[in-house]
Amino acid sequence: MTQSASEITVTPARDYGNEVGQGWPVVVEPAPGELLSSWLHRLAMANGIPPQYFGRVLDVAGGDWSAKLDRDLPGRILNLLVERTRLPTEDIDGLALNRDPLTRLRMRQTTGSGDARASTARVNRLQYCPACLKEDRAPFFRRGWTLATRVSCFRHGCSLRDQCPACGGGIAPSRQNRLLRQQFCVWCDADLRKPTLPAEYDVQRLERLIDDLLRMHVAGHGRHGKTSLPAMLGAACFTFNGQPTSISRLPHRVRYVLFRQLADGMTHLQKRSVHPAIDLWTRIARAAPKHSDLVALLSAEITSQITPGTKTRSRHPDLADLQQVIVRLHSNRRTSLATAMPAN
Ligand SMILES: [Zn+2]
Ligand SMILES: [Zn+2]
Secondary structure, three states, X not given: OOOOHHHOOOOOOXXXXXXXXXXXXXXXXXXOOEOHHHHHHHHXXXXXXXXXXHHHHOOOOOOOHHHHHHHOXXXXXXXXXXXXXXXXXXXXXXXXOOOOOOHHHEOOXXXXXXXXOXXXXXXOOOOEOHHHHHHOOOOOOEHHHHEOOOOEOOOOOEEOEOEOOOOOOEOOHHHOOOOOOOOEOOOOOOEOOOOOOEOOHHHHHHHHHHHHHHHHHHOOOOOOHHHOHHHHHHHOEEEEOOEEEEHHHOXXXXXXXXXXXXXXXXXXXOOOOOOHHHHHHHHHHHXXXXXXXXXXXXXXXXXXXXXXXXXXXXXXXXXXXXXXXXXXXXXXXXXXXXXXXXXX
16 A cells, blocks of 8 residues: 555445445345245345344244245235345245145144254254255255155255254254354254265155146146145145154155155055045055156157157156157247146
8 A cells, every 4th residue: 555644535434324225235146946934044144144033133033933934924024025135026925935835735844942952943844955955056945845745856866854964953044043054954063965865766756746746736737625636635644653644744754654655555555545635645656657657658759759769768757857848849830838837
């Protein structure tokens, strides 16, 4: 610095509010498929506030303040977030699970005590794919992981996880009281990205069929009300700790075993239950192998029409892939085709 002290001029800073308005200093863009609470935690930390205290900024009480907002985002808070971040209203509203057609199948949030040693802190709140978190530049939780019908990652083929691999505590990033990213356990600081085992093929096949059916439901195909697909799947009760329990309340390890038993032919439920919801689970499990083959066959057939001589057969056919192929086919014919909304 060559200037002498006498040349330095000091001017009174204008009021911070006048300078930056009501906006927060740092704005974080939501990631594709991100859950509202995940984005709020990242937004809080980017502005120097540990997530545990950010609920007070938004005037929402409780240790699970952000999970409450996932399920019910009040207009006053949505407006506040829009005002402070200057992001479009629809971009923020779209992160929440408001008006969710799959509510019955979202994993239930349980209010914990905040004490890692207490059993209430060990219930499942969130599940995640460790490989996805490892790939993320800024690790974030996906809306799709909140579905109880998801037990594995379609991208990486590994099982999801809903407990810390070190201490067994629940995944509760809203309780983080330091500026630590979401890939660290709030109870013991362990890295949550320790790999999980690959999911079995039969389990993923059943999981994919259910996911495809739910996509169709979200797209507006299927029944509504008490006989809708998510209502029926959510109404079925399975025995857990001696109690009849909906799938939305089962921990991941139990749901995974359930899917494997269903894929294996449901040995203990071979006789169809009189309950129509259990009957539906049985039917879907029996249809999974045929559905997988059918989608693969259709995919190969349509692909061969677009690029002759390239009949391919995917080991893991996906209805979403099939939809993309159909769109490509129709765009080649210069016609438009509406695509179904994903079951997020
Ligand atoms: Zn993954
Ligand atoms: Zn831990």
